[in-house]
Amino acid sequence: MRYKLTIEYDGGPYVGWQRLAGSQTVQGALEDAVEKLTGARPEVMGAGRTDSGVHALGQVAHVDLEKHFAPSRLCDALNAHLRPHPISVLSAEEVSDEFHARFSAKRRVYLYTILNRRAPPAIARGKVWRLSRRLDVDAMHAAAQRLIGKHDFTTFRDANCQAKSPVKTLDRCDVTRDGENLHIWCEAQSFLHRQVRSIVGTLVEVGDAKMSADDVAAALAAVDRTRCGPVAPPDGLFLMRVDY
Numbered sequence: 001m002r003y004k005l006t007i008e009y010d011g012g013p014y015v016g017w018q019r020l021a022g023s024q025t026v027q028g029a030l031e032d033a034v035e036k037l038t039g040a041r042p043e044v045m046g047a048g049r050t051d052s053g054v055h056a057l058g059q060v061a062h063v064d065l066e067k068h069f070a071p072s073r074l075c076d077a078l079n080a081h082l083r084p085h086p087i088s089v090l091s092a093e094e095v096s097d098e099f100h101a102r103f104s105a106k107r108r109v110y111l112y113t114i115l116n117r118r119a120p121p122a123i124a125r126g127k128v129w130r131l132s133r134r135l136d137v138d139a140m141h142a143a144a145q146r147l148i149g150k151h152d153f154t155t156f157r158d159a160n161c162q163a164k165s166p167v168k169t170l171d172r173c174d175v176t177r178d179g180e181n182l183h184i185w186c187e188a189q190s191f192l193h194r195q196v197r198s199i200v201g202t203l204v205e206v207g208d209a210k211m212s213a214d215d216v217a218a219a220l221a222a223v224d225r226t227r228c229g230p231v232a233p234p235d236g237l238f239l240m241r242v243d244y
Contacts (some may be wrong), residue, residue: 135207
């Protein structure tokens with residue numbers, strides 16, 4: 001029986017989603033919980049392989065179990081075995097064997113939050129990127145619109161990205177301000193390694209008046225990683241939702 005799991009986690013303590021021998025990962029913690037529950041260790045396949053320190057409010061995964069569980073009981077049991085990890089299985093759903101958390105996904109939605117104030121965060125520590133200098137949100141949003149559409153995003157992918165093609169379609173890239181917080185929303189069917197954080201870091205350069213919207217468009221067209229701004233830290237990045 002295949003189950004679809006929707007998962008929330010604090011990425012701070014982990015080297016990322018993907019299982020890595022000798023390291024603490026989100027996937028590894030979930031597979032440990034499944035093994036404690038069932039005695040078997042099937043793969044927990046995630047929709048997004050989030051990096052070290054990246055969080056999720058709506059990660060989706062699937063797992064194949066030999067024994068049938070009522071979805072609510074499966075959630076409760078996995079959450080009990082996950083303690084004290086900052087990982088929570090929010091919901092479980094029986095799905096067909098054709099469902100694949102990664103390859104069936106139609107859209108992934110990421111949110112990056114910048115705390116734009118002088119004082120450092122106390123409550124939101126590790127969940128935002130704090131920048132004390134006032135950023136020009138309108139300029140950042142205008143530059144972000146130059147990235148919308150189907151492009152070769154070589155400039156905005158990690159040098160070690162293993163994707164077969166750098167061509168992706170960015171459906172949304174919006175920058176808004178809510179008081180002291182800047183929100184950067186990015187939506188696409190899929191993303192390159194560190195693409196969102198590379199975009200955010202470049203947009204901050206625009207907000208600092210170090211780059212213009214035309215500079216961002218030129219950097220994209222150059223398909224040259226050296227034209228990218230600094231990569232934003234993982235703290236402020238959340239995988240919010242995966243649509244199917």
